[in-house]
Amino acid sequence: MENLQDRFCWYEPEEDGSHVSPKERYQRMVDWAGQARGTNPDAFDAVTAWLLEGGRWNDEEMAANRRLLMEGIIGRFLEQTRGLRVELNALVPSGLVNMAVFDTLDRFEEELTGATRADELKEAVGKVFTDFSSIRNRETRELFAGGITGNAGTDTVRIYGYINFLKDCDAGVQWTLFMPDVVERQQDGFRMQRFEYRKLPAMRFIGMEKDFSRDAAGLEELQRTLDAMEGYRSGFDYDVILLHHYGRGVDVEACHGLWGRFLAADAPVPEGYAFVDFVPESDGKSGMPYLSQFAYAEFTGDMDAIHRQEGFDCDAMYDVTRNNILAQNVMIPYPAKYWTAEVYLQGFRKGSSAYLFSVER
Incomplete structure (x- = not known):
């Protein structure tokens, strides 16, 4: 050669x-x-x-x-x-x-x-x-x-x-x-109006691995259960869909989506719910606990444009958030501690307009 x-x-x-x-x-x-x-x-x-x-x-x-x-x-x-x-x-x-x-x-x-x-x-x-x-x-x-x-x-x-x-x-x-x-x-039809890196204390995500987009009664019950856990707030208190692959490559493990919220590290897990733990520093192993370090991006503009998938690896929010991280030479801990999340700033019923992307700084 x-x-x-x-x-x-x-x-x-x-x-x-x-x-x-x-x-x-x-x-x-x-x-x-x-x-x-x-x-x-x-x-x-x-x-x-x-x-x-x-x-x-x-x-x-x-x-x-x-x-x-x-x-x-x-x-x-x-x-x-x-x-x-x-x-x-x-x-x-x-x-x-x-x-x-x-x-x-x-x-x-x-x-x-x-x-x-x-x-x-x-x-x-x-x-x-x-x-x-x-x-x-x-x-x-x-x-x-x-x-x-x-x-x-x-x-x-x-x-x-x-x-x-x-x-x-x-x-x-x-x-x-x-x-x-x-x-x-x-950024065609929308703009990224806020972008920053955050590192939060240990926390626990609690939710259900189920698509609630066409299950209004189930979504209402999910939110009622999470609202009842008022005493375990994490400080990042939005409705979220957490997406992860158990620390494996996306070509090896299917994406798992949990509808729920970030709560305090010691929050009890209601019966029938799943949980994922997050810590500030890596334990050096693949998979959970994931890192509570992430890029936070907020978007404004046409909601269809924000969620457009055609021409993107995933969708517009995912791609723009990831590409901005890469442009700044910040490490994405893929696949060992890789996760992302859609954030519903006004609740699940209003649509997501912010994104979280795992980083390690």
Whole structure:
């Protein structure tokens, strides 16, 4: 796969940008980021597959493979990252630059030099960077490459390797560049009038996993039960539909929607109701308790536009909230602690106009 590096969408700076306006220069980066977002994830996956091939690590191929990986891919990304930083710094006075991009460049450059932040990968990455021939060792190569290694019982064994970290860092640079423009264009017929991050104390969500949209009597009973728990208020006292996947990927676990409310951490659970616990800090495990950290977004405008699904990954509220988080380089704890929620600021009968999206800061 000698053309492996050609699979990536590389940013090529203008040789002479003196005749181009700051707006046009920045838009060129935004356009590149959008194209790279559609191309580079698959290219990184191809690198992982290439690394995991066992027959190419003989003495004859080792030097060529090192040049391809360490110079043609990792080295070129390092050169690109530093070039982007220079161009972006020059554009800062224009006020056009999403300043969150500099944090993503810092992180990417750090990883590209081999100084990975992943403790479990430090040894393997250090070995490859100091003595490339160590990549012959299958375990070292798997930690460096990442990917799927087999099955353990009913669960697929996945290694989140160094190449996966590079993939995420590259995506982070792209998101901070092109997502602000995406968020602006997505708001057609509505506006996001409020956006902030919150971190609440431990709490408990109590509700029922049932669609009440056509069950007026059932919804009335649900609200009556929750109203009776006045003494267990959480401080976030709205009707909510909580959506989660038990800490698994959306392609593995179906979405579970609970109609209910956030209540105090020690709230008793009425008979027949389900509950989900939330805590401020992660326990390092997948699934519940989830984190009581989230982005909070309020929307105003046409309700049909706010809930439009066509052209969106989920619907307009979900996409705009998520994309704004990505634009700010804030971590979404997917899939381990991932959850979202529709918020009904005036009660279930009035329709939802706010959204919660799990984050970890």
